[in-house]
Amino acid sequence: MSDLRRALGEAVQAAFAAIGAPPELGRVTASDRPDLADFQSNGALAAAKTLGRNPREIATAVVEKLAGDPRLAAVEIAGPGFINLKVADATLGARADTIAADARAGAETVTEPRRVIVDYGGPNVAKPMHVGHLRASIIGESLKRLYRFRGDTVVGDAHFGDWGYQMGLLIGAVMDESPAVAAVVDAINAGQPGDVAAFNAVTLADLDRLYPEAAARGKADTDYRDRARRITAALQVKQPGYYALWERFRTVTKVALERDFHALGVDFDWWKGESDVEHLIAPMVAELDAKGLLVDDQGARIIRVVREGDKRELPPLLVVSSEGSAMYGTTDLATILDRKREFDPHLVIYCVSPRQAHHFATVYRAAYPAGYAVAGQLEHVGFGTMNGTDGKPFKTREGGVLKLNDMIEMSRDKARARLHEAGLGEDLPAPEFEDIAGKVAVAALKFADLQNFRGTSYVFDLDRFTSFEGKTGPYLLYQAVRVKSLLRRAEAEGHTTGPVTVAEPAERDLVLTLDAFDAALAEAYDKKAPNVLAEHAYRLSQAFSKFYAACPILQAAPAVRASRLTLATAALRQSELALDLLGIAAPDRM
């Protein structure tokens, strides 16, 4: 069953059609003036322009057509021609009953499900995740869940960055530092026996430390750089010694990444790396060559992607470097090909830093003539950067990059402290308390991020991120826990739910908010903007909290109590669904 907004929209659109106005103008939205109405249509104003008639006149004609609709308690014209609709209490009650009985809490599914890949997270070998990965991870995770919930077949792919020049740099750096490792690598490369156990001494901390040094030296020292490139090229043809060491890099990195992702409630269906498409690259290059797309330029092989009418000339896609190596764009193109073969997606969402907008535009333009994708199928969904309170990209007080794991730990510490301060969960067993602290910490981090529109940059302020009052993740958890506690008590006292009767303003507001769920989901889906869903989740919690404060439940008369228990049940289910789509889990108690 559709929500009230859409059901009423159909009625208003029919009324528009009946008076000869374009029916699509009869769109109904939630009212901007809750004091005046529940829903509104602004269509008469737009119709006035196309029909050359007075907007109030049109509104009057539309209102006449709507007269007698039993769902409407009042239909009024306001201002220059707004049509204000107030829904009958009985209609609200019936809608609440429907939502309460629905496992999806009033959410619809898309009519034409698609196959969708969400490429997010952006972890790289040798680099622990830092705060910059937070956005990509949690926005991507939310989009994945949202698309899946709406009925699409969705896979999340971490697209592990494990196959570029940085690997050659690191292999060289590690070998320079450790003669033991170097000896084993050289031996294996030469086809002699070598014990890879020597590689176990290499840790993620080593890689993290060596990488920036090596990258800097690679820029300054051309011999060093050339050597790293040769190693990269050798790795990419799987020279066994380099490859064995690389596997160690990949393993130590993945363990740490999985820990961080797990702590954030982020899971991937595919953990594919750039290296997984390595075998496609040689045939792909041959195919691109055969199609006449490759051009030799400055010793490299490129695809030109310039188009007529470009405001700015896009640089070409580098397919084969002058060293013969595959580049970032090469593996990205091969990944598009791989995904087409493996999954044939209708849509691929790249949830990646907006700094790479040019890069993706270039890769996409190369993919179209290659026949690997069609326009509109590949979409780069960028997000803003996290800045420090000084407006510059976030750094720790020491000037370094804050590791994601450290941030999660800081948030968890704060959650524990605040739980103690508030006297929450202290009588619970220690493992449950820890679980609650973890959920509170993750809710705080995720909601603080997801409530912002993904496209804009925002200020990262740990104190604000781990604040538990006001418009925060913990506020949402707190409301959910209060409902759960209430429902447990109701059950213990033998009370059951019953048909909803709407009487109090707080009850009206709660039902109208519940009704707005599907519209919020649809908008978040269309705009790929989880903040729309986050906003709905917050409004729902707020509406419940007001209801909870204004309407006694357990002490109410039996019929009222049953009605309010139904409302509480529906609110909890929708709230938990919305939280889950944001990647946030609520504890049972705290």
Added chain:
RNA sequence: GCGCCCGUAGCUCAACCGGAUAGAGCACCCGCCUUCUAAGCGGGUGGUUGCAGGUUCGAGUCCUGCCGGGCGCGCCA
């Protein structure tokens, strides 16, 4: 230099195809716990939406210019 993004309350952010009185949270002030979890609820203070034009019955939203900030501009990803 060229291109893309951004500029909204003291701070951090919203604002549904261009619509009514631009909304939240934080901070600040005033109320509400012997009754379902006060991480809560109610009320209040706070705005020339960077500036100047333009289009429109109507502009935070669209167009132009300017000012300020961020990012990017082929062999790193």
